[in-house]
Amino acid sequence: RGAVYVALGVTPGGQRQVLGFWLLPTESATAWEEVLRELWQRGLRRVLLFITDGLPGMEEAIRRVYPLAQWQVCVVHRVRSSLAQVRARDRALLAQDLKGIYGARSRVEALEALERLKEAWGSRYPSLVAAWWENSGALLRFYDYPQVLWPYLRSTNLMERFIREVRRGTKVRDHKFPKGEAVYKLLYLESERQEGRWAERRLKGFAEVQEVLEGMLRERYAPRTQTLTHKS
Structure with a gap:
């Protein structure tokens, strides 16, 4: 048994x-930091935003490898966790x-809604x-x-x-893998299949703001800024 880490x-x-x-x-922020360091070493140097669940220590792990990137906590995870804590x-x-x-x-409207949340449910x-x-900060970064x-x-x-598509394609739940190499092979083949499907299916909305995002990357990762702030 183990944890499969995937970076998309x-x-x-x-x-x-x-x-x-x-x-x-197992899954931990320490292990994720090693994953991030490998991505950096492989040449992934400019990232605007990381989106993850609220795993403790994740923000610090990102900061140590990608100090100029921002971090967004998954709102869906937070909502599910919140609803599980209250009366039906x-x-x-x-x-x-x-x-x-x-x-x-x-x-601004989101912060106003946060104030109303405090008034309605704080006690x-x-x-x-x-x-x-x-x-x-991390929940509203988007x-x-x-x-x-x-x-x-x-x-x-x-x-x-x-992940659902990978599970459907490989039927991981129905298999027992004696060696890690078998898991890697199946993940690789399924990833190749999915990327083939994505080749002509770009996400909606990105094309119209592509220049904006590229401008944000240039501004945030200007050579002088990157030299002054990155910590290897």
Whole structure:
């Protein structure tokens, strides 16, 4: 048994690419940092945004390898976790209030919705509300990017969809692999198949903001800035 780490990237033009996969004993931020270092060494030097779940230590791991990149915590994971913490009778109304945060038309409106969340639920579920406030920077990071991309950037849904496709293609649940090499081979073959399907299916919305994203990359990774801030 082990954890399969998968890194999926999206270019400014909306082309999805499997950056790599690793079979490791368990999932941890320390292991993810090693994965990130390998990606850096392989030549992936400019990243605007990492989107992950809320694994403890993940932000620090990203900062150590990609200090100029931003970090977005998956809103879907946070919502599911929040709803699991409350009474059944409160879930529908709380879900509506949470949607007011990540479904707002701007960061300003999202922060206003956070204030309403505190007023409505702060006394009943103080730790839940505090977690949203304490992590608001990472939860609302997607608002820094073009609005047409928000549905992609606020969650790990693209990755989860890819994992489902891999499972469907390889039927991993029905197999027992005696050696790690067999897992790598199946993942490689399935990744190749998926990338072939993606070749003519760029994600919607990226084409119209491609120049904006490329400009953000140039500005953030200007040679002088990169030299001053990167820590190897």
